[in-house]
Ligand SMILES: [Zn+2]
């Protein structure tokens with residue numbers, strides 16, 4: 420298997436000085452299309468995911484119809500998208516759990532995991548395992564979601580079919596052993612909490628919307644309609660928006676944008692994705708230096724997740740924050756970076 424012969428370095432390293440060949444950054448269309456990961460058959464569909472993802476998109480569209488739409492609902496969706504995406508997915512699942520770029524008190528880490536799970540993006544162990552595999556084989560065939568196979572595949576297609584390599588239990592052993600040392604995360608795997616958290620939040624959003632409207636003097640019928648609107652926007656619109664932002668990091672930022680580092684995969688810094696994702700779109704910076712908790716490096720590379728981590732550190736709720744690598748800062752211009760082979764986590 421190809422993985423057996425891969426280097427097992429734990430950090431991105433500068434390639435040998437002799438290797439100064441530029442990484443091909445030209446149009447991806449000129450390249451041969453990357454094969455889908457081993458064992459993937461395009462029509463072995465993952466029906467539960469297809470049904471849920473379709474239903475959420477349908478409900479999100481319905482939220483904009485008369486009878487469901489409200490401006491307060493839209494505000495809840497936008498705020499919820501940024502807060503849940505930033506704390507749950509970016510800060511917790513990605514920078515903290517996957518790359519160990521910081522530490523937080525367990526109560527805070529676990530709370531942020533619950534927020535991440537409310538975005539319906541897998542359990543922590545599975546999300547981490549898939550993402551570490553992405554770093555290790557980025558834009559090569561075993562990458563679970565490379566856009567060099569196709570844009571649609573990288574954006575959502577990879578979730579809609581069975582991927583035998585991701586279904587094997589060995590993926591946890593190989594990529595998420597550290598996560599499953601925490602009994603809280605083992606419990607989340609075992610008892611269907613991903614489903615429960617996503618079901619429980621529906622009446623919570625409805626109840627909050629209903630209570631706020633009723634207490635402000637609306638009739639019971641009007642308050643019920645407000646509650647329904649808050650639920651539609653707070654759950655379905657928000658989840659769909661966070662999905663597409665996360666998916667755009669997988670698809671868009673391996674296709675379009677500029678490259679600050681000549682990494683050996685196709686990662687890019689994409690301004691639009693960087694801004695809407697609160698910092699995850701500076702993806703070339705991230706692949707070059709995966710453990711760093713800071714992804715936006717230049718002054719215009721706004722990284723709200725990094726600013727939040729700095730704030731948490733300032734009030735004592737984040738420690739061991741991994742700063743950008745000094746090794747990278749002093750690199751020779753144009754030097755090629757080998758980032759594949761590392762799954763972006765510290766050696767144990
Ligand atoms: Zn990537």
Ligand SMILES: [Zn+2]
Pocket residue numbers: 513517518550554705709763
């Ligand atoms: Zn990463």
